[in-house]
Amino acid sequence: MAKSPSTRAGAQARRQVWDAAIRLFAAKGFHGVGIRELAEGAGMSSATLYHYMGTKEELLASIMRASLDRLNDAAGRVTADASDPQAQIVRLVHVHVLTHALRPEETAVVDNELEALRAERRTAMVALRDAYEDHWRRAIANGCASGLFTVPDRTFARMALLEMCSGVAKWYSPDGSIALDGVATAHARLALQLLGVPAHTMPRPDPAEIQAARALVEEIWQVSLGASAPDPA
Amino acid sequence: MAKSPSTRAGAQARRQVWDAAIRLFAAKGFHGVGIRELAEGAGMSSATLYHYMGTKEELLASIMRASLDRLNDAAGRVTADASDPQAQIVRLVHVHVLTHALRPEETAVVDNELEALRAERRTAMVALRDAYEDHWRRAIANGCASGLFTVPDRTFARMALLEMCSGVAKWYSPDGSIALDGVATAHARLALQLLGVPAHTMPRPDPAEIQAARALVEEIWQVSLGASAPDPA
DNA sequence: CGCGCCCTATCGGTCGATCGATTGGCGAGC
DNA sequence: GCTCGCCAATCGATCGACCGATAGGGCGCG
Structure with missing residues (x-):
């Protein structure tokens, strides 16, 4: 141990x-x-x-637990103080995309190596992942209930959102020329479109929302995300 | 060999x-x-x-090659006779979702075990995967050029679509009560929404489109998908 | 007989994990 | 201030098990 x-x-x-x-x-x-x-x-x-x-397996489990704990922490705090389901989704997407782009290797391990754990540990990890998904489930349910979102199936929509945001870890390269903020805001827009938010209702990217997610990620992951995207002041 | x-x-x-x-x-x-x-x-x-x-690695490679070849075959034929980019996307989604739900294990191997191949074989497989992605890239480019699709970034949109459709293999269980056709049509709608197709332009699920994709999958994968979804005649 | 099929036995190598031994720095006692 | 004992840190050597792969012979059918 x-x-x-x-x-x-x-x-x-x-x-x-x-x-x-x-x-x-x-x-x-x-x-x-x-x-x-x-x-x-x-x-x-x-x-x-x-x-x-x-053991080697305990090392893997501890890596996964730490990663999932931080993600759950971030998801809980980012949805707590946003009653608007649209804002909740935007923040969840920002946090998810930022972390998956910032730590593609760590998130890849969490997403792909669950099968390497023995049953008992794997069950515990799945529970943590389910708890995280629940933040998304609630946000989607809120949005559907208030008529903001229009989807053929809430579970399919949740899975689609999570998969598309997690996919960032598979192709994003930190040393590339693609700006982190740009990736996150683009995915937030894609997410809202997927949820059926009409174009005329779609909000512009809100600098405050972006900054809130950035600050939270920087705090929980103990990193600096560098300069913000150029502010057209 | x-x-x-x-x-x-x-x-x-x-x-x-x-x-x-x-x-x-x-x-x-x-x-x-x-x-x-x-x-x-x-x-x-x-x-x-x-x-x-x-060798064991050759076995893995042959499984991947067979799977990717069939997917490329299907994608090529399904986009060849559909000039409308909206129909192209719908058909691509149907084929991708049907196959990933029908063969979740096979597609999981193809998607997750690329890293197990030695460099030479892996390069060949990545080329096949890239050829498949190109069908999606062209369909998205056509839709954007004709003003049908509105996305913040075409590459992000392509990756998001592929990831959300591939994700089906991770949770779909063939013996469950969820109908295959329902999963495919729901994802086709989510895909079009993600691409920014306005609600009033969104077509109803077209039985002909569904049947075209079903027939193609049945032919190429040599299986029977069972009865169609109940037709409200 | 000849050939496709399938086995037991075994190869050299690597696996995850642990052994006992050694090192070096630091704090307590005089 | 010096010494001595302690303990985290580290190592080479090695354990039994399993790895991927092969050799070579027996069986059954045309």
């Missing part, structure tokens, strides 16, 4: 293991990465590895 | 290997399935396996 980070050096080594695991699991899949390869990626011997993690 | 199917019994055994591989690779991932487990799933010894396949 994971030891407590007692010293500074220990915490750094733990981070190296964590980072190497995310990078390698995303690139080759959990079963495609051996202990020795993981150790080499983390810059230590395979035996030393076990000072900083439990 | 795959041997030529010389006898009836040989062809059946080959099919057993093929089916077991799809089922197990989808459930546990390519690297998560051993030769012995694959042999047990196919009902033969691990040595006998090699009478019906090349």
Whole structure:
């Protein structure tokens, strides 16, 4: 099991293991990465590895849990103070897309390696994922109830939204020339269109909404997203 | 290398290997399935396996190639005789959703196990996938050029459509009570909405379009999709 | 007989995990 | 201030199990 980070050096080594695991699991899949390869990626011997993690599967589970916990945290806070279902969807899309573009490897591991967990752990992860999806389900239900959204099936719509937003992690490259904010706002618009929001009702991209999502992601993921998109002041 | 199917019994055994591989690779991932487990799933010894396949990786590659070839075939034929970009998208969505619901395991393998292939084979598969995506790219470009579609970014829209349609394979269960046709028509509507087709322009589900896609899938995949959705005659 | 089919047995290699031993820095006791 | 004991950190070596793949012989049918 994971030891407590007692010293500074220990915490750094733990981070190296964590980072190497995310990078390698995303690139080759959990079963495609051996202990020795993981150790080499983390810059230590395979035996030393076990000072900083439990079993290989526990390492995967802890990565997933941390990622899903942060996502749930963000989704809860971003929907709590927005009563308008349209704003809720926009914020959920922003958070989801920003995180999937910011951490494509981590999210790919969470999305693709559930099958590598044994039944008990996998069930727990599925519960976390379901809790996250529930934020989307409620927002869609609100929008449909108030007549804002028009979809043939709410479950299909929810799955479609989640899949299209998660897909960003598969093609987005952080060092590319595509601006993060642009990806997020474009997907927010696609999401509202998918939900049947008429063109004349569609709001312009609201800088306040964008900033709210950015700030939340920066806080929870402890990163800086750099400069905002150029403000046409 | 795959041997030529010389006898009836040989062809059946080959099919057993093929089916077991799809089922197990989808459930546990390519690297998560051993030769012995694959042999047990196919009902033969691990040595006998090699009478019906090349290496394990060649088996995976042949499964992917067959699946992608059929998908490309279907996409080419379904867009060839439909000049209207709206009809092209509807048909593409129908074919994509029907196949992903009909063969969730096979499509899951194709979508998730590309990384398990060595560079040379992977490149070939990516080329096939890109050729398939090109059918979608052209349909979207046509629709945008004629003013039918309104999207913030054509590439984002294409990726969103493909992801949301592929996602069906992750949750659809053939033995469930959800009708195939209903899933396909619902997703066709979601797709058109995502592309910004106004509500008043949106066509009702066209039985002819549905039947065209059904027939094509039945022919290329050599299956029967059962009765159509009840026709309100 | 000859050939397709299928087996047991086995190959060298790698898997995930653990062993005992060593190192080095840090704090307590005198 | 010096020493000594402790403990996190790290290693090479190795465990039993399993990996993908092959060798070679027996069986049954035309």
